[in-house]
Amino acid sequence: MERAVEMRTRYIVLLLLAEGPKTGYEIIKRIRDLLAEIGGGASPGTVYPVLRRLEEEGLIAASEEPHGARQRKVYKITQPGIEYLMRSAEKALNALDIAMKLHLIAIKGIKEPTTLAPQLRQQLENIVKKLESIKEKTDELISIARRFLARTE
Numbered sequence: 001m002e003r004a005v006e007m008r009t010r011y012i013v014l015l016l017l018a019e020g021p022k023t024g025y026e027i028i029k030r031i032r033d034l035l036a037e038i039g040g041g042a043s044p045g046t047v048y049p050v051l052r053r054l055e056e057e058g059l060i061a062a063s064e065e066p067h068g069a070r071q072r073k074v075y076k077i078t079q080p081g082i083e084y085l086m087r088s089a090e091k092a093l094n095a096l097d098i099a100m101k102l103h104l105i106a107i108k109g110i111k112e113p114t115t116l117a118p119q120l121r122q123q124l125e126n127i128v129k130k131l132e133s134i135k136e137k138t139d140e141l142i143s144i145a146r147r148f149l150a151r152t153e
Contacts, residue, residue, distance in 0.1 A: 009042065009050045011092065014085045017060055017077040024048055024073065051075060059084050 009031075016022060016030050024047060031042035054060040059081035064071040077085070 005046060006050060009046055010054065011085075011088050012042075013047065013050055013054065014059065014077060014081055014088070017075055018082065018085055021074050021076040024051055024075070027051070027075070054081070 028042045028047050055062055060075050061078050062073045062075050065074050
């Protein structure tokens with residue numbers, strides 16, 4: 001289980017650093033904000049060791065920046081980090097694709113819709129909203145990726 005948490009944290013940290021440089025505190029806060037709705041989070045005891053390992057592996061780089069009377073460490077993703085992130089993204093999207101296929105199989109297996117209790121109806125409405133949100137984000141991601149590919153030709 002610890003390994004799974006570390007791998008998830010590595011992936012999220014790299015995604016956040018691809019967005020732009022951040023301090024460890026900013027990374028922890030963003031992870032907490034992103035995972036709050038599913039009850040997830042990030043602790044300094046999880047994030048800082050991951051940052052150290054990513055830096056040792058050359059996937060991120062850290063620099064000291066003045067912050068008031070103190071210095072703070074700011075992390076940024078490196079080119080090898082971007083390459084690692086792309087390979088990881090492909091694996092994550094393959095897992096998501098499989099999960100979506102399994103959900104389709106399950107939904108198609110329900111031949112006759114039954115009358116749903118109000119609580120289940122609300123859950124189904126929430127699922128529809130979440131799927132619509134995923135579709136919007138997927139469409140936006142595809143558009144951005146296509147523009148990026150067009151610029152690199």
